[in-house]
Amino acid sequence: MVAVELQQVTKLFGRFAALRSVSAEFLSGRCYAIFGENGAGKSTLLRVIAGLARPTSGKIIFPGPQETLRQTIGYVAHASMLYDELSAMENLRYFGALYGIQNEQKMAAAIRAVGLDPNLERHVGEYSQGMRQRLSLARMLMHDPEILLLDEPFSNLDVASAHEIAELIRKLRDQGKTILVVTHQAANLADVANQSLLFSQGQLLRIESGIAAANSGSSTREGAAR
């Protein structure tokens, strides 16, 4: 089932084209790895799907109704999107409220699922980078989105933690979620990513199975396909 489809999406910031006529289809129960050099448009792609940036032209099509759209999309950015002066549970209580979630068990479960302790009173500002990264993931998992957009989730994580997160992604994929992961560390998604997309200068260059696109050169320009 198509979870989200992009039709010739272009995003301009003034004269800079962050995305150029990108067309792609993302299915449920699949994980997509997104590679490309810095400034290739990978983060912009996620932001446009998340609704944080409006496409200059082109369409983004979701199957469900407009009203519940934001409820079903989860976004994790490079920035933590957490309040430094609040504890983990306090942060999740606030963000939970935004998604209509009052059940503290769900919040605690999400925190545990990323390997953190929900009873930790420490303020997030005192967490290590890795812990903040994980809590940001928990913030997203809490409202159980169908489409997960992860922008460099493995940065700041040691090998063991990265492996745990990759396993978590695999589990979520097998539950039928659609997962897009922007990353520079292809190895983490070996056996987890169904397909990989290579971006360069705002264009979708090629789509390969697994994580093969990470190693592809950017010499040829391929059209968009499944």
Next chain:
Amino acid sequence: MKPSLIIFSLLTLALLVWGFHQAIFVAPTEATMGDIQRIFYYHVPSAFAAFACFFVNLAASLAYLKTRNARADALALASAQVGVVFCTIVLITGPLWARPVWGIWWTWDARLTSTLLLWLIYVSYLLLRRFSHAGSMPVLAAVLAVFGSVDVVFVYMSIRWFRTQHPQPVLAGEPGSGLAPEMLHAFFINLIAFSAFGALLVWVRYLLERQQQRVEELHAHAAVGGAL
């Protein structure tokens, strides 16, 4: 240049020349104030032109919020800039008139003070346009225009009601204060002339802005590599 623009420019020029002749040579000298009163033929029409411009700005801003059409934004910018210019003329001619006649530079006349506030609001509007990030600028400016327009009503009332400790000289005279027919004649010609002049300036500025927008569009098109 479009022929209609040329014709309108010539017409406006003719009206302005006629208006000048009427104001300076034909209209009789005012009994109590003397020749300085002739500023009236510029002061009031400028105010009228300024308010008309700001009204156009409000309409264009609302249109932009509804349609997000770049033309509406261009018109909003043009009318705001021209409006500020006319507003400045009102604020300069006011003191120039008040000083010889009443011996004071500034009078807290409700209308003059409202014009000052309007000037401040629209200058802040232009500053917002200058300092915003490019993508969000038209929307933010349009929203501010709505706030400013709503505020204008309150401005006038608040100055009338809450700054009346001292008796105020009213610059343009109370309605019904009887202008001689020749003065009225000169006044109306200048009113029409300034309105035409204002419309001309807005039109030209609008065309300039549209050109600028088209250049940006071309750049954007090039940036996308013609893939649009």
Next chain:
Amino acid sequence: MSGLFHITRATLAKDLRLEWRSKDATNGMLFFALLVVVIFSFAFEPTAEEARRIIGGLVWMAFLFASTMALNQSWARELRNQVLDGFRCSPAPANALFLGKTIGNFIFVCLLEVVVAPLFVVFFNLHALGDVFLLIPLFLLGTWALIVNGTFFAAMSLRTRTRELMLPLLLFPISVPALLAMVGATTAIFTGESSPSLPLKFLAVYDIVFTTVSLLLFETVLHAE
């Protein structure tokens, strides 16, 4: 609708908790307001009669400047760690954020006023000749007028290059009618020479109109790129 109420309350609670822990705005704001009172006391040495006439202008200027500090801080908090993006991609209604922020700012500035107003009374040896209790609705209505527009314009300023400078540039002209009414009412209450009822009614209407306009347009501003 219930979503709006809950999220507004959650936003308000979060802001109060954050401010309590960091005291970013309150410390700066309080000290600044104190400085303003002291400097005004040095700059103006009015007689008792003069003091009653000018206190309106002095007090509201002090609160206006102090408010801009609180307002800037309030939104600056949402920019750290891109927390505002977290809100924007959620299904929460934009007005919940606006109301939560506005009410939070309102509470802070009211607390500030409670602390600073007595200082004015002390330094200027003020004695009100009119109905002092009317000062309460005046302060509430006047503060709301400044804060509702201030919160809105501070949000707009987030998208500008000169963020902290932009707020006063936008807020001060638009607030002039409200300021005239506030000053007028304060003077009326202290001098006892006229009734403050007209300015108070004016403020009430101003508050209702601008709160409505803000609520109608906030979503547009929040999602403007």
